[in-house]
Amino acid sequence: MLTKDVEEMERVKPYGLYYWPGIQGRGEFIRLALEYAGVKYVDVARQKNKKAGQMFAAYLSSHSVANPPFAPPFLEVGDSIIGQTAAILLFLGDRHGLAPRNKMKRLWTHQIQLTIGDCVNEVHDTHHPISASLYYEDQKLHAKRRAKIFREERMPKFLSWFEQILQQNLPRDPRLVGRSITYADLSLFQLVEGLRYAFPRAMQNAPNSYPRLCALHQFVAQLPRIKAYCASDRRIPFNEDGIFRHYPELDG
Numbered sequence: 001m002l003t004k005d006v007e008e009m010e011r012v013k014p015y016g017l018y019y020w021p022g023i024q025g026r027g028e029f030i031r032l033a034l035e036y037a038g039v040k041y042v043d044v045a046r047q048k049n050k051k052a053g054q055m056f057a058a059y060l061s062s063h064s065v066a067n068p069p070f071a072p073p074f075l076e077v078g079d080s081i082i083g084q085t086a087a088i089l090l091f092l093g094d095r096h097g098l099a100p101r102n103k104m105k106r107l108w109t110h111q112i113q114l115t116i117g118d119c120v121n122e123v124h125d126t127h128h129p130i131s132a133s134l135y136y137e138d139q140k141l142h143a144k145r146r147a148k149i150f151r152e153e154r155m156p157k158f159l160s161w162f163e164q165i166l167q168q169n170l171p172r173d174p175r176l177v178g179r180s181i182t183y184a185d186l187s188l189f190q191l192v193e194g195l196r197y198a199f200p201r202a203m204q205n206a207p208n209s210y211p212r213l214c215a216l217h218q219f220v221a222q223l224p225r226i227k228a229y230c231a232s233d234r235r236i237p238f239n240e241d242g243i244f245r246h247y248p249e250l251d252g
């Protein structure tokens with residue numbers, strides 16, 4: 001699609017974000033980017049009208065939709081639909097100054113986002129290690145085992161990598177790529193928020209172990225638009241239906 005076409009569509013209708021209405025989940029990475037960019041959007045499934053729910057279902061099941069998304073979140077841009085969190089952010093980053101102009105740096109930002117997504121998948125699997133279609137109660141034993149390995153091996157591996165790339169980019173300012181804020185910084189903020197909610201004990205020592213990561217979290221939390229968003233009722237509180245769930249038995 002030509003940039004001019006996208007601009008024209010945005011003028012006519014705001015972005016439509018499609019995501020489950022009761023949780024932050026993966027939709028939150030998109031909400032944070034839209035909120036920080038100050039872009040108009042409709043959180044479609046949270047609108048109190050029947051049509052919104054019907055449209056959500058239609059996009060996921062209709063054979064008449066071109067490029068149908070496999071799963072939410074997906075973003076409606078004019079007559080087009082973009083699925084996959086990292087692809088949506090790639091699009092928004094380019095369109096709203098949330099990514100570097102340099103092609104290789106844009107690709108690097110995308111790689112970081114994909115790695116954040118990998119970590120999010122592993123967080124999800126701590127409470128649903130066998131299948132997302134089974135209740136947590138039916139996979140509690142495996143969840144305990146999986147969560148221990150996540151807390152002790154995987155989480156430190158991911159967080160050390162983020163700490164290292166923050167140090168390599170700018171030793172003083174907490175930014176992942178270049179000097180300006182990118183969507184990856186916003187997403188990393190959300191990952192830290194989620195990990196602190198889900199694993200407060202395991203994250204207790206994070207400020208000592210990952211000082212740059214925690215500085216980035218603090219820095220993003222203080223950005224006026226993010227601060228205002230987090231204090232608003234547009235921000236859904238963490239809960240035990242989402243990806244980041246606090247089950248004390250999984251926190252060691």
Ligand SMILES: N[C@@H](CCC(=O)N[C@@H](CS)C(=O)NCC(=O)O)C(=O)O
Pocket residue numbers: 025026027070071072073083084085086117
């Ligand atoms: N890789 C996709 C994952 C999408 C995904 O797993 N979405 C969840 C909600 S967070 C879902 O509803 N999945 C339904 C399914 O996989 O059948 C992304 O990052 O957007």
